[in-house]
Amino acid sequence: MKTQIRLSGTGGQGIIKIAVILADAALYDGFNAVQSQAYGPESRGGASKGEVVISDTEIFYPKVELPDIVLCLSQEACDKYAYDIRSGGILLIDSQHCSVDMEKLQGVNIYASPIISTAKTVIGNPLCVNTVALGTLVSLTNTVSKDAVLMAMEDNFKTKILPLNIQAYEEGRKLCMKLLQENKRRAKAMERLKRRPSK
């Protein structure tokens, strides 16, 4: 089993950081993991991409060939990195900063959530965008276990900023719960519509 994950956004959002945490968490879960990246020469701004391949066998080609899971936190990232996702894959985007062409994403499970504004308003720190997104993504996809992610976060954040990031991660999980509840409600509504006798 091979899972190919692509995380993308703007340089400075901490995309590569959460790619590292995800790969580290996969190692804690006993998988093989490879993390690679592509970024421009600028330290902030520009599209940034982190890729993680998780597998129970040896990984040769370290890059994502056909993504199963894609995260986009900026419009530029959406335009560049969202559309080659496999059918049946999961796409998570920021609901206020990204829009996608649904026509071109037939068969893809698309989730839109206010990740960036949650970091700003609920956590009060826009730097936590990445860990909020990580929380939403991990609970949405279950690629790695929650325990593994927490251990990986402990390894990759300084003690001073770890609690804040764990809080952000939890907020991200809550966003996922909301998404799933909404989906359930929508599915039920659809069901009711179907059951209603046609006139």
Add this chain to the structure above:
Amino acid sequence: MTKAKKPKLLQGNIACAMGAIKAGATFFGGYPITPSTEIAEYMAAQLPKAGGRFMQMEDEIASIGAIIGASCVGHKSFTATSGPGFSLMQELIGYACNAEIPIVIANVMRSGPSTGLPTLPAAQDVMQARWGTHGDHSIIAISPYSVKETYIQTIKAFNLAEKYRTPVIILMDEKIGHLREGFDVSDDEIPEIIQRKRTLDKENYIPYENTPSMVPEFIPLGCGARYHITGLTHNEKGFYTQKSDEVEKFLFRIYDKIEKNKEDICEYEMFEMDDAEVVIVSYGSVARSAKEAVSKLRASNVKAGLIRLITLWPFNDTLIYEKCHGKKLVLMPEMNLGQLSLEVERAIKDTPFYSLHGAKADLIDPKVMADKVISLLKERGEV
């Protein structure tokens, strides 16, 4: 929460720096440059703790000058750079070849020429590693393909530098330098650490003696033996000579000590080669694509195999000839416009050969390799 034991998630550049410290490096002189910066950062933080010295130099010419000086007094010395810095180091690489001073240079290759694409990978310095400095000489260059191999091969690079008293270049690329993967090395995988052969006989010391091993013994500068180190062509005592027999002997010795020891120096990996009819020859990060391509080709019933060169220079032409001659097809993918391909093509003589170039500043897609092999076989009527 108790943490499970697991392989450490480690970056290629850090593995290189850790390997250097493990090999006994005690001096780093360098000027940080993307994509090799993490090596300098790690050395700055960790080398002093291991009892060594880190020195940030004003540029790359000074960096290589500093490590040559440190090596002359007996340090195992090291620097890390990328394309533009590697260009600046060329003249003194020749000095180290000529004066037989062991140094290790990690060149994490990025796309060029000039400033090029600092954050993107390439393998465009392969020929520069071989022929960048002027004059006839031989050189050792190693190209690892994984994080773990970067660690092991960095240790071996120091060993080879010490054993043959020569510069050794670790040719990584941005993909391997910045790749993170699980790193787990057991003690018995770590090579034995080799030190320069030294002598204590200060009275009768001949610094560049023509011994059967072709590698002279060493007394560090400042330890009582007075001798001359120079970039001029020199006799056994280290002094300038233009006597034709001495000149010839000297040049052949510094060349042959490497070229005639290929069996000891050159390393490679065979992958699915037992019954292979089509051979991919590859090295560095592109070899990872090549392995994937071999698996894809096997799945479509093409008997493909891979020769992965770990040592690029000296070039192992005997191996390439023996393993490739008479095959249906040899494909060489490279992240450049064809550099080591020229050597492979020369070595395999009249075997059908195709050089697949990658100039997109990215790894070559395994599917592109596999498709190319199939279309070439079709063209030749082999499938």
